[in-house]
Every structure is written in structure tokens, then in C-alpha cells.
Amino acid sequence: MLYNNYGKTGKKVSAVGFGGMRFDLDKSIDENAELLRYANSKGINYFDTAPNYCDDKSEEIFGKAFKNMPGQFYVSTKSMPTKVDTAQKAREAVEKSIERLGVDKINFYHVWCLREMDHYYQAMRPGGQYEGLLRCKEEGLIDHIVFSSHQPGKEIKQIVDEGKMEGVLLGVNILNFPYRWDGVVSAQEKGLGVVAMNPLGGGVIPANEEKLSFLASEGETPTEAALRFVIASPQITVALNGFSTKEQIDTACKIADRAEPFTEEQLENIKSHLGSNMNAACTGCGYCWDCPQEIPVPAYMLFYNEKQMFNSSEEDMVKRVDVQHKWGMLVGRKASSHECIKCGKCEEACTQRLSITERLNEVAAWEKAVREKSE
Ligand code: SF4
Numbered sequence: 625m626l627y628n629n630y631g632k633t634g635k636k637v638s639a640v641g642f643g644g645m646r647f648d649l650d651k652s653i654d655e656n657a658e659l660l661r662y663a664n665s666k667g668i669n670y671f672d673t674a675p676n677y678c679d680d681k682s683e684e685i686f687g688k689a690f691k692n693m694p695g696q697f698y699v700s701t702k703s704m705p706t707k708v709d710t711a712q713k714a715r716e717a718v719e720k721s722i723e724r725l726g727v728d729k730i731n732f733y734h735v736w737c738l739r740e741m742d743h744y745y746q747a748m749r750p751g752g753q754y755e756g757l758l759r760c761k762e763e764g765l766i767d768h769i770v771f772s773s774h775q776p777g778k779e780i781k782q783i784v785d786e787g788k789m790e791g792v793l794l795g796v797n798i799l800n801f802p803y804r805w806d807g808v809v810s811a812q813e814k815g816l817g818v819v820a821m822n823p824l825g826g827g828v829i830p831a832n833e834e835k836l837s838f839l840a841s842e843g844e845t846p847t848e849a850a851l852r853f854v855i856a857s858p859q860i861t862v863a864l865n866g867f868s869t870k871e872q873i874d875t876a877c878k879i880a881d882r883a884e885p886f887t888e889e890q891l892e893n894i895k896s897h898l899g900s901n902m903n904a905a906c907t908g909c910g911y912c913w914d915c916p917q918e919i920p921v922p923a924y925m926l927f928y929n930e931k932q933m934f935n936s937s938e939e940d941m942v943k944r945v946d947v948q949h950k951w952g953m954l955v956g957r958k959a960s961s962h963e964c965i966k967c968g969k970c971e972e973a974c975t976q977r978l979s980i981t982e983r984l985n986e987v988a989a990w991e992k993a994v995r996e997k998s999e
């Protein structure tokens with residue numbers, strides 16, 4: 625396992641981190657906790673969770689595992705400034721996480737899910753979340769205050785430059801790195817830890833291995849190449865993976881043993897293959913799930929990614945949406961794209977600030993073409 629310094633914190637963390645957002649909830653708490661212990665036995669020491677992950681079970685699963693972890697570990701969790709909007713609420717959130725996780729303190733505590741500068745300012749206002757977290761830090765309930773962001777590079781740089789945070793968690797991967805790298809580099813240069821989430825582009829990479837073969841070097845799959853990209857990048861401290869099986873852990877750990885970064889030439893080659901708009905890609909985070917019309921928005925938006933990634937024609941997309949209806953993400957949907965009433969709820973929740981309603985409009989035209997063909 626490769627270990628990196630987390631910024632200036634003095635903590636050495638594993639290049640592979642365990643993100644607790646994809647546990648298999650058909651399994652028991654004990655079985656999922658066993659997966660965490662297995663990861664720790666393989667050298668993983670960075671464990672990231674949050675309230676609400678996995679139907680709010682994630683912190684509980686971690687708490688169970690932490691009771692008898694085989695090795696040393698660090699824990700990270702979070703709360704949102706939009707919900708935890710006073711110093712008192714910040715303290716209560718920290719105390720609740722400490723209790724559920726069964727630890728003495730949280731090593732990395734995230735001001736969670738910043739999507740615009742206003743969220744940051746809300747956290748920093750007098751009497752707000754940051755003030756509460758600082759107090760927790762002084763009392764030893766938190767080691768380090770860090771933030772998680774879905775903002776563009778220049779806004780991340782702005783927050784980094786304010787000098788209040790010791791690390792950042794952000795969505796960067798082999799498909800969107802040309803658009804996210806500013807934020808990564810500005811954080812790393814200022815001595816912050818940089819944690820990458822969503823290394824497989826919301827499942828887009830494993831689902832499109834054949835078309836993405838240009839990502840891989842000899843003897844590896846595109847999925848392995850995508851993991852290697854984040855694990856081995858010298859600018860990235862930890863690559864978070866939402867593991868749900870031991871095999872996935874073994875694969876990531878094997879890559880971290882070799883830790884071979886991409887060369888400049890390989891990165892240029894990848895950039896030349898990528899569609900021009902992969903920054904505006906859906907990551908599959910699922911925050912937009914709650915649609916009053918019961919439209920499966922994340923499934924539609926993950927599907928829409930393919931248009932951008934492969935610069936696909938309208939004709940191609942009509943064929944692909946038909947396949948998705950029959951075999952893929954859109955099987956059994958309760959409602960279809962044309963039933964959107966443009967209430968804006970999903971766009972407000974979207975971590976990537978995507979124009980969801982416009983995209984649904986385009987998909988509705990492809991779906992209409994499919995219906996007309998079958999009539
Ligand atoms: S804008 Fe459309 S897709 Fe989004 S939540 Fe409202 S009805 Fe659902």
C-alpha cells in the first residue's frame with residue numbers, strides 16, 4: 625500500500641480510502657462491518673462516511689467495525705452548512721457522529737457538499753457551522769476541519785486561499801480531470817490534503833469499457849486504469865472508493881502497490897479522446913432522486929453522460945435509449961422524461977449544477993422517436 629502525507633496534518637494516510645456510501649444493504653450490519661475490517665487488514669487506514677449515507681446506516685456500520693479493527697485507522701465524516709446552520713447545531717452533529725461511530729474524536733470533519741460560494745459563506749458566518757467546529761477542535765472532538773466541494777476549480781482555489789481549511793474532498797476522475805485539475809493543484813500547492821471521490825465516474829467507466837479502451841495501458845482494463853489514475857496521481861492524497869466487495873478492495877490495493885502514475889503523454893492522449901463537455905457530467909450521486917413525478921432522474925442523467933462522452937449523434941442516442949428501456953438503467957421506470965413538470969427541485973439539489981430539465985427535454989425527444997418507431 626502506498627501512504628501519503630495528508631497535507632500538513634502530520635497524518636500518513638493510505639492512497640486508497642474506503643468511502644462508506646455503497647454498502648450492500650441486503651447484507652447485515654455485521655457483514656458490512658467485516659468488509660471494513662478486511663480493508664483495514666489490507667492496509668487501508670482512511671475511512672470516510674456521513675450521516676444519511678446508505679439509508680443513514682453507514683455511520684452505524686463503521687461504528688460496528690471500529691470496535692475491533694485489526695489496525696490503526698482514521699475516520700472522516702461530515703455535515704452540511706445548509707442544514708447545520710449554527711455553531712450549536714454543528715456541535716450536536718459532531719457529538720452524534722462520535723457516538724454512532726464509537727470513537728473519541730473525528731480525525732477529518734467535513735463542511736459538506738459546498739456547491740456554491742454562498743454555502744461556504746454560510747458556514748463561515750459568525751455563530752455558524754465553522755465556529756462550532758473550531759470549538760470542537762479546541763476541545764479535542766475533531767482533529768482537522770476540511771471541506772467537500774462540487775464547485776469549479778476557481779471557487780475551490782478561493783476557499784483554499786482563505787486558509788481556514790486543512791483538506792478538500794472533491795469529485796475528480798480520469799474522465800473529468802481536464803476540468804477539475806485547477807482545484808486539485810491549488811489545494812495541493814497550498815499544503816492541503818486532496819481526497820478524490822467518484823473515481824469511476826458514477827459507474828460510467830465500468831459500463832462502457834469497450835468504448836473507453838483508450839484509457840488503459842497494456843494488461844489493464846479501463847476500470848483499473850481509472851483507479852490507477854486517482855490512486856497514483858502525486859497530486860491526490862487519497863482516492864476514495866465505495867467498496868461493496870472484497871474483490872474490489874483487492875483490485876484497488878494491488879494498484880496502490882504498483883502506484884504507477886500516468887505520463888504527461890498518456891494524459892494528453894486521453895484528453896484528445898474525451899468529449900468536450902465531460903465537466904458537466906452526472907456523477908450518479910443520487911441527490912436529485914426525490915422527484916414529485918417519480919422520474920428516475922439519476923438514471924436519466926447517467927444515461928445522458930454517454931452523449932457527451934462519445935459525442936454521439938441523435939440517431940445513436942435514440943438507439944441507446946431504446947436499449948436502456950429494455951435492458952438497462954431505465955427498465956421499470958415509474959415515469960418517463962416527458963412527464964417532467966419543471967418544478968426545479970432536482971436542479972436545486974444537483975451537486976454538479978446540471979441543466980437537468982433541458983437534458984430531460986432532449987431525452988424526451990429520443991424516447992418519442994422510439995415510441996413512434998414501434999407504433
Ligand atoms: S424538474 Fe422535473 S425531473 Fe426535476 S424534480 Fe421537478 S418534475 Fe422531477
Ligand code: SF4
Binds near residue numbers: 907913973975976
Ligand atoms: S444530483 Fe446531479 S450529479 Fe447527482 S445524480 Fe442527480 S443529476 Fe447526477
